[in-house]
Ligand code: G3P
């Protein structure tokens with residue numbers, strides 16, 4: 001058994017390149033990571049975009065909400081300049097681009113569905129479009145779809161019953177057992193804040209994999225592995241040894 005859990009590059013190698021861009025996924029691959037995580041939401045024309053926030057301000061040259069925009073507006077934005085000049089002109093990818101990248105590089109991927117605040121119709125379209133995207137031929141063979149929005153996760157499961165699911169929670173003290181079991185989730189994805197060995201043991205005993213976010217400290221990752229954690233999300237995959245990254 002390894003000293004480390006599986007290392008999942010959080011939003012790509014997001015300490016080295018702008019989060020949720022192909023540049024960040026490429027960096028993750030370059031430093032040896034075999035898995036990356038990315039966030040997905042929907043824009044007004046039904047396109048699925050890779051972005052964490054529900055507004056454009058922090059990570060792009062755009063402003064405000066994107067729920068009324070089309071992808072032609074999104075593709076004009078610079079999603080790298082906020083991070084550094086090196087990444088000027090980096091674009092917001094579509095979800096299919098991220099899936100295709102993972103497929104092409106034979107990396108595992110965790111697609112996190114953001115709790116879309118664009119209204120009921122867009123939430124329905126998000127699930128429909130995602131089901132189409134993951135049914136494509138260029139998707140990674142190792143794929144986990146997760147969400148804090150358990151209603152969206154259940155709707156996605158109904159549309160795509162064969163995809164492995166991660167039940168995301170902020171804190172391990174939240175109730176997870178009933179919902180995750182009913183949905184047949186593969187994994188619980190708890191935040192590291194306040195997580196205890198006992199919590200991890202209970203999740204493992206209930207038959208779930210446990211992927212913990214966000215862990216940027218190598219020693220903490222090692223300790224989590226000793227608790228039985230399956231994987232960790234990190235902004236700093238470059239800090240981990242090659243044998244840990246290979247898991
Ligand atoms: O999916 C793990 C982690 O990414 C959840 O939190 O806010 O970084 O998307 P957040």
Ligand code: MG
Pocket residue numbers: 037038039112
């Ligand atoms: Mg995320």
